[in-house]
Amino acid sequence: MRIDLHCHSTASDGTDTPAELMRKAGAAGLDVVALTDHDTTRGYPEAVAALPEGLTLVTGAELSCRVDGVSMHMLAYLFDPEEPALLAERELVRDDRIPRAKGVVAKLNALGVPVTWEQVERIADGGSVGRPHVATALVELGVVPTVGDAFTEEWLADGGRAFVEKHETNPFEAIRLVKSAGGVIVFAHPAAVKRGRTVPEDRIAEMAEAGLDGIEVDHVDHDPEARDRLRGLAKELDLLVTGSSDYHGSRKAVSLGAYTTDPDVYGEITRRATGAFPVPGAGGI
Incomplete structure (x- = not known):
């Protein structure tokens, strides 16, 4: 079994x-x-x-x-x-995920990454928005090679440069x-x-x-x-x-x-x- x-x-x-x-x-x-x-x-x-x-x-x-x-x-x-x-x-x-994700996008923009909320929203496709959707956007933009590579202190990991609490x-x-x-x-x-x-x-x-x-x-x-x-x-x-x-x-x-x-x-x-x-x-x- x-x-x-x-x-x-x-x-x-x-x-x-x-x-x-x-x-x-x-x-x-x-x-x-x-x-x-x-x-x-x-x-x-x-x-x-x-x-x-x-x-x-x-x-x-x-x-x-x-x-x-x-x-x-x-x-x-x-x-x-x-x-x-x-x-x-x-x-x-769940409701706090959207403002959190928008905050992550804003931090990435401040770091010079041209990710947009519309891009993240498209990737989430109606699902409960999370950091993996933002990570996928970073892959699409060529910022990181894989979703896993986005979860570092440089980017989205807890305490990372683009981390936002929820x-x-x-x-x-x-x-x-x-x-x-x-x-x-x-x-x-x-x-x-x-x-x-x-x-x-x-x-x-x-x-x-x-x-x-x-x-x-x-x-x-x-x-x-x-x-x-x-x-x-x-x-x-x-x-x-x-x-x-x-x-x-x-x-x-x-x-x-x-x-x-x-x-x-x-x-x-x-x-x-x-x-x-x-x-x-x-x-x-």
């Missing part, structure tokens, strides 16, 4: 529509795929309608969080998407909100040092005490040493261990199913969730 619990569509910063993502997941031989767009669930209906037979969809979202000045992401699974408190927080984060949820509040909405919550790529500062392990222990369900261990941004360390931490804190591709279509050089979650862990996630249930494919459209 092949299970990929972290994927993005054009509803946020992926390059495949939700329907295309479901079809590609089926073609890649996945049995279960999670749709975890940034701070939004608007891709759900299209994904459900396109589910091929034999593929199960886990509905979710990747929540933007910050603690002690460190930006981090939380993967929320199988929560009630209409639960008012969590919905209001997601909307607050509203991000405190992770302890995210844990409370997701659990109240019947969901399961996992710390995404906690050791991704190339993205910037990471959350110390004592803080992760506090999150475990507050109800964190798991940590994403098998991820493209974790080297073997980091994975071993995180597995040990998960065992110590009694946290679930997940693995996933963090697939973004052509925006990142990682394939669907490149990293997967153990079926027993997936089973435990579905047992803990009460806000929503996995959706089995019925043939799609």
Whole structure:
């Protein structure tokens, strides 16, 4: 059983529509795929309608969080998407993305980069606007060779020359909100040092005490040493261990199913969730 619990569509910063993502997941031989767009669930209906037979969809979202000045992401699974408190927080984060992105464009212009808001808006194509869309604009302009090269201190990384802060949820509040909405919550790529500062392990222990369900261990941004360390931490804190591709279509050089979650862990996630249930494919459209 092949299970990929972290994927993005054009509803946020992926390059495949939700329907295309479901079809590609089926073609890649996945049995279960999670749709975890940034701070939004608007891709759900299209994904459900396109589910091929034999593929199960886990509905979710990747929540933007910050603690002690460190930006981090939380993967929320199988929560009630209409639960008012969590919905209001997601909307607050999502709505702040536009002024944040416009601020990044303004900083780039001041640095002599001729990127425009219209260009970024075109690339986002109605999705939840994020730094990867600005990074794609920089690639189009020949400023950097790849999206990943834009996430440096020279350009868009936290604290970089064109960085602009946005509203991000405190992770302890995210844990409370997701659990109240019947969901399961996992710390995404906690050791991704190339993205910037990471959350110390004592803080992760506090999150475990507050109800964190798991940590994403098998991820493209974790080297073997980091994975071993995180597995040990998960065992110590009694946290679930997940693995996933963090697939973004052509925006990142990682394939669907490149990293997967153990079926027993997936089973435990579905047992803990009460806000929503996995959706089995019925043939799609």
